[in-house]
Amino acid sequence: MTTRPAPSLAERKRRLVSEELTETALNLFVGHGFDAVTVDEMAAAAGMSKRTFFRYFASKEDVVVQFLADLGAGMRAELAARPPEESPSTALRHAVRSSVDACAGHTDRALRVVRLILGTPALHARFLERQAQWRDDLAAELAARLGLPSPAGFYPRLAAGLSLTVFETVLQLWSASDGAEDPAALTARAFTAIAPALDRTGP
Amino acid sequence: MTTRPAPSLAERKRRLVSEELTETALNLFVGHGFDAVTVDEMAAAAGMSKRTFFRYFASKEDVVVQFLADLGAGMRAELAARPPEESPSTALRHAVRSSVDACAGHTDRALRVVRLILGTPALHARFLERQAQWRDDLAAELAARLGLPSPAGFYPRLAAGLSLTVFETVLQLWSASDGAEDPAALTARAFTAIAPALDRTGP
DNA sequence: GTCGAACTTGACACTTGGTGACATGCGGGG
DNA sequence: CCCCGCATGTCACCAAGTGTCAAGTTCGAC
Numbered sequence: 264m265t266t267r268p269a270p271s272l273a274e275r276k277r278r279l280v281s282e283e284l285t286e287t288a289l290n291l292f293v294g295h296g297f298d299a300v301t302v303d304e305m306a307a308a309a310g311m312s313k314r315t316f317f318r319y320f321a322s323k324e325d326v327v328v329q330f331l332a333d334l335g336a337g338m339r340a341e342l343a344a345r346p347p348e349e350s351p352s353t354a355l356r357h358a359v360r361s362s363v364d365a366c367a368g369h370t371d372r373a374l375r376v377v378r379l380i381l382g383t384p385a386l387h388a389r390f391l392e393r394q395a396q397w398r399d400d401l402a403a404e405l406a407a408r409l410g411l412p413s414p415a416g417f418y419p420r421l422a423a424g425l426s427l428t429v430f431e432t433v434l435q436l437w438s439a440s441d442g443a444e445d446p447a448a449l450t451a452r453a454f455t456a457i458a459p460a461l462d463r464t465g466p
Numbered sequence: 467m468t469t470r471p472a473p474s475l476a477e478r479k480r481r482l483v484s485e486e487l488t489e490t491a492l493n494l495f496v497g498h499g500f501d502a503v504t505v506d507e508m509a510a511a512a513g514m515s516k517r518t519f520f521r522y523f524a525s526k527e528d529v530v531v532q533f534l535a536d537l538g539a540g541m542r543a544e545l546a547a548r549p550p551e552e553s554p555s556t557a558l559r560h561a562v563r564s565s566v567d568a569c570a571g572h573t574d575r576a577l578r579v580v581r582l583i584l585g586t587p588a589l590h591a592r593f594l595e596r597q598a599q600w601r602d603d604l605a606a607e608l609a610a611r612l613g614l615p616s617p618a619g620f621y622p623r624l625a626a627g628l629s630l631t632v633f634e635t636v637l638q639l640w641s642a643s644d645g646a647e648d649p650a651a652l653t654a655r656a657f658t659a660i661a662p663a664l665d666r667t668g669p
Numbered sequence: 670g671t672c673g674a675a676c677t678t679g680a681c682a683c684t685t686g687g688t689g690a691c692a693t694g695c696g697g698g699g
Numbered sequence: 700c701c702c703c704g705c706a707t708g709t710c711a712c713c714a715a716g717t718g719t720c721a722a723g724t725t726c727g728a729c
Binding site for chain 1 (some may be wrong): 469586587590591592594595597598617619620623624627628630631632634635638639642652654656659662663
């Protein structure tokens with residue numbers, strides 16, 4: 264039996280509405296462009312008031328970006344789960360891989376979302392903002408795993424940044440090639456290249 | 467005699483007003499925080515109407531971010547100016563160095579601006595957006611210098627991204643340490659670490 | 670010097686994202 | 700049956716931008 268915290272009815276209901284809303288919004292966005300759709304329209308299309316929309320998402324951009332937000336948490340979790348004796352480069356590679364795979368998994372949907380984000384300045388900005396958070400998280404996790412003092416110093420921050428750069432670059436090529444390029448292969452190639460930098464645990 | 471296009475009076479006037487406005491805004495921001503200052507207040511403080519403000523800057527954030535925007539152009543120019551036979555890692559290192567130096571030059575002002583940007587989500591987001599553009603530019607320049615076909619493929623984009631990650635990480639530590647850390651030294655260290663990745667001109 | 674063209678500014682109205690306050694409806698538990 | 704908590708809708712409101720038009724202002728041509 265899964266002894267997990269019992270997703271109280273209210274919780275599930277909320278999640279349901281949220282997903283429905285996301286779906287509706289996504290369709291509108293890919294149809295008319297992000298900027299051409301107002302919050303009122305989205306809300307109306309989902310059968311609710313503007314005010315209610317903002318009770319589910321903090322901003323218009325969030326509807327799209329939230330969709331990728333869990334990836335960040337996933338990456339950190341994956342990193343934390345890697346065996347401590349593993350080299351930083353390997354651990355980070357697996358962390359990024361897990362997110363890349365999560366994307367490449369449901370190709371259809373993910374591809375649409377990624378293209379939308381990368382092609383809309385406002386969305387891209389928010390996405391990068393999230394990434395900056397992931398970066399702090401990864402850096403902290405990495406510092407912890409290396410027994411370095413917190414807050415993270417130069418090396419962990421740099422390593423986290425490099426890894427996320429790989430992540431974004433892979434997404435870029437994947438979406439630019441309409442899913443033709445194999446994200447996993449790209450990730451592997453990139454990490455092979457930067458591994459020396461990641462494993463240089465100097466000061 | 468500088469035979470440059472003669473900065474027509476109007477042009478100089480415009481630049482003057484723009485700088486005055488930037489100065490005023492910056493003072494207000496560091497004083498009360500970015501979000502607590504409205505555009506109307508800034509405009510009033512500079513003795514003009516809100517409408518006129520938006521004729522000088524496309525957005526509230528631009529007043530601050532524009533201040534660092536030339537760095538991007540500078541970086542690309544520097545990269546383009548490096549001798550073609552130079553290795554990518556060396557050329558990129560110099561490009562980033564030039565921007566870092568430009569920052570570290572007028573320490574007082576730059577430090578305030580950087581701290582403001584990194585500490586304000588809205589500003590950070592816009593800053594990252596700009597960086598994304600620089601990245602495209604750098605990647606294109608790099609592809610050109612390597613004789614690769616345009617648009618830039620995986621390697622140039624990755625290399626550009628890695629270089630900018632170094633740039634941002636250096637800024638982070640520099641501002642976090644209140645200017646104590648030497649940006650040039652940090653840059654050198656980071657580039658030593660990632661040089662192998664940058665010079666791996668594989669497919 | 671004066672007239673007119675081009676440019677700059679201010680004033681005003683309007684759209685849109687986002688928030689706070691309050692009322693209402695709907696559920697389940699006493 | 701009534702009360703309590705929760706989700707939602709309504710309304711008012713603020714701040715960021717933008718379009719429009721009516722003034723100045725500059726500057727060169729006549």
